[in-house]
Amino acid sequence: MKEEESGGGRKQGAGPPCAACKLLRRRCPRDCVFAPHFPANDPQKFATVHRVFGASNVNKLLQELPEHTRGDAVISMVYEANARLRDPVYGCVGVISSLQQQVGALQNQVALAQAEVVHMRLRQTLAAAPSSSRGLVASSLSRDINHSQCYYYMDMEEPLWS
Numbered sequence: 001m002k003e004e005e006s007g008g009g010r011k012q013g014a015g016p017p018c019a020a021c022k023l024l025r026r027r028c029p030r031d032c033v034f035a036p037h038f039p040a041n042d043p044q045k046f047a048t049v050h051r052v053f054g055a056s057n058v059n060k061l062l063q064e065l066p067e068h069t070r071g072d073a074v075i076s077m078v079y080e081a082n083a084r085l086r087d088p089v090y091g092c093v094g095v096i097s098s099l100q101q102q103v104g105a106l107q108n109q110v111a112l113a114q115a116e117v118v119h120m121r122l123r124q125t126l127a128a129a130p131s132s133s134r135g136l137v138a139s140s141l142s143r144d145i146n147h148s149q150c151y152y153y154m155d156m157e158e159p160l161w162s
């Protein structure tokens with residue numbers, strides 16, 4: 001590379017070779033497929049995808065894609081490569097799975113909180129209603145509960161939080 005630069009042999013003219021060509025110790029051609037996505041000032045980016053996917057696979061994949069989608073593909077590959085290095089077994093699937101578990105746990109918390117609200121409303125309404133109309137109030141509240149798709153309304157007498 002030094003020889004090329006000092007001899008003025010690089011066709012690209014100004015600027016250093018891209019991070020990919022530098023790592024691969026090859027000449028960076030004017031139409032280098034890596035150059036727009038792997039600038040010389042961020043060598044770690046290409047090193048990571050090279051380590052996980054291999055330079056020739058990255059090259060092949062980029063060549064097969066329309067140019068306007070290559071930027072997104074590179075972002076995706078860098079993300080996946082980093083995830084794969086952190087978690088060699090599951091890669092980014094591990095991250096997705098963990099986020100899905102969090103979503104499930106949070107949905108349960110929301111459902112419990114909604115049930116708690118309905119429970120408290122029911123108790124409040126029943127306490128305020130005259131004893132003769134309590135059955136009517138309770139059945140009308142049950143309809144509301146069904147409409148709000150609350151699945152925990154059966155257990156009105158038990159505290160919902162333990």
Ligand SMILES: [Zn+2]
Pocket residue numbers: 017018019020021022027028029032033034035
């Ligand atoms: Zn290059």
